[in-house]
Structures are given as structure tokens and as C-alpha cells.
Amino acid sequence: MLHANPDASLICTFKHDNALCELEPGATAPRQYDCRPSCGNTVRTDTHARLPRERADEIDQLADHAPQPIGQRLRTNANRLRTTADTQDATAQPAETLT
Numbered sequence: 001m002l003h004a005n006p007d008a009s010l011i012c013t014f015k016h017d018n019a020l021c022e023l024e025p026g027a028t029a030p031r032q033y034d035c036r037p038s039c040g041n042t043v044r045t046d047t048h049a050r051l052p053r054e055r056a057d058e059i060d061q062l063a064d065h066a067p068q069p070i071g072q073r074l075r076t077n078a079n080r081l082r083t084t085a086d087t088q089d090a091t092a093q094p095a096e097t098l099t
Contacts, residue, residue, distance in 0.1 A: 002043075003030055009051050009084075010035070011043045037084060049088035052081035 003012040012030045016023060018041050021034035030041070056078035063074035 003032065009044070009048045010037070011045070011048075012039075012041045013043055015041055044088045044092075046088075046092065049085040049092075052085045056081040056085075 003014055012032075012035065014028075014030050016027060018039065019027075019030055020036040020039040020041075021031040023031065035042075059074050059078040059081070063071040063078070066074060
């Protein structure tokens with residue numbers, strides 16, 4: 001079963017044994033508020049890679065007008081989002097190869 005999580009920019013192919021979110025025994029769905037990008041259940045589409053880049057650009061604009069310590073934190077977050085998107089681009093496989 002697939003669970004879309006727009007806040008995390010990914011889809012969860014929920015398998016209880018692989019889940020990194022804190023699950024209760026017998027859970028049949030992920031805890032979406034505890035979604036972790038490194039979880040083995042995560043799947044991203046090209047759209048899921050594009051959205052973090054757009055958000056990173058927005059964060060960089062905020063950082064331009066923020067005091068230095070906050071601006072640095074914002075830029076670090078933006079860079080993390082870009083790294084996630086870059087990883088998606090580098091490891092993406094066409095749907096045809098997955099079937």
C-alpha cells in the first residue's frame with residue numbers, strides 16, 4: 001500500500017519491518033508526522049525532487065534578509081534539500097525498469 005506524504009515530499013511504500021517511524025505493534029499505516037527520509041520505505045518521483053529545490057530557493061531568499069546566524073541555518077537547510085533532490089536525480093530509475 002502506498003501512502004503519499006506531501007509534507008515530506010515522498011511516498012511511503014509501507015512495510016512494517018522496514019519502517020523507521022515509531023510504530024506500534026501491528027500498525028497498518030506509517031506515522032506520517034515521523035517520516036524519515038532515510039527510511040527504506042521511501043519512494044520519490046521527479047516531482048518530489050523538484051519541490052525541495054523550489055523550497056530551497058525560497059529559503060535562500062529568506063536567508064538573504066535574516067540576521068547572520070539565522071541566515072546560516074536557513075542556507076544549511078536549503079543545501080540539505082538540494083542534496084536530497086540531487087540524490088534523487090542521481091539514483092532515479094525509470095518506472096519501466098522497476099516492473
